Amino acid sequence: MKMYLELYASLMPLLPPGNSRFRREIKVADNAVVQDIIDQYNIPKEQAHIVLVNGKFVCNERDQHKLVSGDVLSIWPPVAGG
């Protein structure tokens, strides 16, 4: 199925080639969970700090959270502001 992967800040170099700043359309297995994508794109576990699916946090259930076609998975390393 097709979905979208967004990588931000220091994770941007891990995106495959493409034109958008942060977003790529990717193909994943129909039963993929969030952790599968994190592994597939070689994102170090401690660098997948803020993880969102369609703007909603996925905190401790990354091994169970099943993705569906058209989902947007967004990932940031540890960052802060104020």
Add this chain to the structure above:
Amino acid sequence: MSWTKKILRVNLTEGTCTPEPLNMEWANDYLGQRGLATKYLVEETDPTVDPLSPDNKMIMATGPLTGTMASTGGRYSVITKGPLTGAIACSNSGGFIGNEFKNAGWDMIIFEGKSPTPVYLYIEDDLTELRPADDLWGKSAWEADEMLHKIHQNPELKIAVIGRTAENGCLFAGVINDLHRAAGRSGVGTVMASKNLKAVAVYGTKGVGSLDNPDAFFEAVADGKEVLAENAVTGQGLPTYGTQVLMNVINSVGGLPAKNMRDVGFEGAENISGEAMHEPRPSDGKPNLTTNGACFGCTIACGRISSIDKTHFSIKDQADKTQYQGSSGGLEYEAAWSLGADTGVDDLDALTYVNFVCNEDGFDPITFGCTVAAAMELFEAGKITLEDTGGIELKFGSAEALVAITEQLVTGEGFGAEIAMGSKRLCEKYDAPELSMSVKGLEFPAYDPRGFQGIGLNYATSNRGACHVRGYTIASEVLGIPVKTEQTDTDGKPELVKAFQDATALVDSAGICLFTTFAWGMDNIAPQIDAACEGDWSVDKCLEAGERIWNMERIYNNAAGFTADDDTLPKRLLKEAIKSGPTEGQVNRLGEMLPQYYELRGWTPEGVPTAETISRLGL
């Protein structure tokens, strides 16, 4: 150097500078900086005083860790009654001048009265003099800074100075130090101008001393620095991307307000984000971001130093704008949001330019951007016309309009004079008070209270109005520090807000930066204070002092005329649900949280600290 135990009282009416011993009994209860200076203000002024009258006082205060080797130990604050809000005003700044005050031997400087003519305060250790500033008046903060360095022929001189907006009566003028750090909010610079005080120039050579337990101090400081270095946020995230990295995060989670907070979500967010600041631009191949920067003693270095594209319309071929050709401070997230998303402008160079002007002439970019945004909505609604604006098409998304109105604000001419009053007064004047996005007269920072329930409660109850750094629950609601809480839940938020507010009051009184708390807990901070200062500064005592400071500020505001009715949010944020995105349908549910917050604080249902609370905290 812990406390120097010495303060300087400057009577501007009489032209005198008088040393006094620090009240150590108060220092033991209120620590320093925000807490201790507020205690002096509370004891010495009438809460109903006109903020811009000679009877109001203004205090520049350091904390006991300011000037020490504690990481980020360079902070100082300006404390007064604020003219924008009529509430307690306390604006905190980094840079290098806080350290210089301490090195010259002063914990704080109390300014009272009003000078008959413009003056500046010169401090060189024990030498303290008011000197004429007629030549400096009418100059920008940057010009005055350069003139003072030339007059004194001392590159080490540290300067806090107001710009032209303060002199023109802009109600949200700040005090600029070290060119691009600012005590920015609540109009503390306007108070300084009302006293005919243009600048404070300080040079200190006394160095560090009087640590209570030097061995324990250096051990606690080293431990603290190790924690900051090893933490992924303070060790890597903040130095690399600064606060601006939040632009895309907050937009993605459905919490970025836009266009005078009418919308949540801004389509141009990525163009003004921290990541965009790293991208090479077509004209010269250089990125907007030149480098990161650090304040005195800081081992985080989150600051942004950036430059404007020389081909950008704001500065291109303009001989009178050479000061903007090089690199300077900004953008930080709050300024990028208020000047950008809230006005609908996604032109990174325009925002960088306006931010430079904010620094050069000393005004708060948050209140300014939000006031322009309110004016844009008034313009769209036909309540403000082209005749009012002098021909400026004040439309959402117009970088040209933003730049034009910025330049008018500096000169105090045209519609800039109306923007200078802030959004509350502007919207009241044009018969649409509901369009002012403010609490107690202070405009919102960059987190929508509909998207984050906790920050909404913090805004409503913050003692200086809508301020994120009074209780930054975003740390928990987004960043997971110290634990992740659900952003749209109200459960547990009163406890969270109170805990953040009390801890922040203590940090702001210590002389260190709030950003340390992305990695440090009170168990990292208390040992540093305890080793530096006499007395027993345990974690519990630190937290109790924070709560005491919060309640003291509350009692001051109540005496100034504020009531529980002022602990609220604009109707838009309570009634108009977010239209789309991950937080669709949300409003802020303040009513579910506020009664419990009052109860936790030991306040009556009317928001007044009970006799028991006052007694418990020794107020």
